[in-house]
Amino acid sequence: MSTQTTRLEELGRELGEVIADHPTYREYEAAKAKVEDHEEAQEKISEFNQLREEFNVARQLGDATQEDLQKVQAAQEELHSIPVMKEYLLAQAEMVAELETVNKAISEPLAVDFGGEAGGCCHD
Template sequence: MSVETETRDDTGASRADQLATEFGEAITEMPIYERFAEAKRAVENDEEAQERIQKFEAIREDFMLARQTGQADEEGLRELQAAQEELHDLDVMSEYLAAQSELELRLQELNEVVSDELVVDFGEKAGGCCED
């Protein structure tokens, strides 16, 4: 029985490690990623967006707690949905969500390219989450 080992360079990095690093760097250089990063920074630096995010998160947390205790109702759900719509109505937030969606689609395409070479779904397994 033979055990295969990866060839490593002087720093201990394997070729796969090096290629993964290059792959990550290539992703950050894609215009779609740059658009996402700019949109994310815009949301982080927008005072109104941050206030609405905090408001939405507080309402969501209250609703989740109410749901766990069996006290959630339609009014609470409507309040949560209204806060989410109010947040998404901001131009800076809608731009961020559009950029995020486009990036996620592109990353899924890249996942499929990598997965074609493997016998597992690379993105699913690399994510570290267990699914039934």
């Protein structure tokens, strides 16, 4: 392994540690833990996931209806109305925004969108 690769890996680990210690990430993790420990939220997540899966199967079979879609949307709205879930979604959005800023900072000198395109071979 080259010294250059090792240094990049070190910088990657260092970046990960800095992100993990960032207040936005800590708030996200705390909000996530609250959702994981909240019985009602977990029940609503399970219900939503079940409805969404059933809808996706019906859609693939060509059997999905507008009513099925509305059931999924209603379940999602109900889930998102739970205060701990609202807090989690806000924290998640803030974390995503923070990571997008980091992605731009990494991508800028490389002239490539690291998070979006670095894994692909060819883009037309």
